[in-house]
Amino acid sequence: xxxxxxWQLIEDCRPTEPDPEAELLAPAxxxxxxxxxxxxxxxxxxxxxxxxxxxxRKEYGSDLSDDAFLYTRAAxxxxxxxxxxxxxxxxxxFKQYATKLIWAESLLYTPDRAYKRITGEEWDRNTRYxxxxxxxxxxxxx
Numbered sequence: 001x002x003x004x005x006x007w008q009l010i011e012d013c014r015p016t017e018p019d020p021e022a023e024l025l026a027p028a029x030x031x032x033x034x035x036x037x038x039x040x041x042x043x044x045x046x047x048x049x050x051x052x053x054x055x056x057r058k059e060y061g062s063d064l065s066d067d068a069f070l071y072t073r074a075a076x077x078x079x080x081x082x083x084x085x086x087x088x089x090x091x092x093x094f095k096q097y098a099t100k101l102i103w104a105e106s107l108l109y110t111p112d113r114a115y116k117r118i119t120g121e122e123w124d125r126n127t128r129y130x131x132x133x134x135x136x137x138x139x140x141x142x
Contacts, residue, residue: 001043006051007081009033009044014080022078022104029107033114041118045111045127051077051084052131057139060087060094066133071103073131078104 001009013028033041052073061069075097076087087093108131115123134140 001040001047003047003050006044006047007084010078010080014078020075020079020102020104022075022107025078026104026106026110029110030113030117033111034117036114038115038118041111041114042125044114045125046129048077048107048111049127049129049131053129053136053139055084055087055094056131056133056136057091059091060098061133064098064133068098068101068103069133070108070131071105072097072101074107075102075104078107 009029009032010025013025013032015024015028017024019025029044033044052070055073055076056069060073064072072094076084076094079097083093112123112125115121115125130136
């Protein structure tokens with residue numbers, strides 16, 4: 001799955017009503033991914049980890065706990081490509097999510113749930129990029 005397909009899938013599954021914490025988006029994505037080949041599930045996981053890693057920067061999360069920072073980054077990704085790009089251009093946009101405590105933790109588990117529904121097994125996954133807070137060494141360099 002390439003970046004365009006990743007963002008299009010998020011857009012296609014986004015509900016029409018406000019859903020800042022991805023409570024409706026995550027199950028819709030899981031459902032859609034379970035109808036795809038397993039390679040698209042793993043591709044989604046790779047793109048998700050890449051996007052979260054891009055947001056793992058000191059200027060966004062230096063005053064948040066690791067979990068709060070991760071879940072807030074997930075909310076930015078759940079908001080879509082335009083919001084994601086605007087955050088990369090202006091850290092103040094991220095602060096709007098952080099100060100309102102908008103978290104989309106459920107998005108993180110979407111590929112794992114789809115994988116389990118397809119295979120019947122838990123997924124011990126590793127992606128190219130770690131999305132854990134403070135793991136992007138370039139983003140936290142002085």
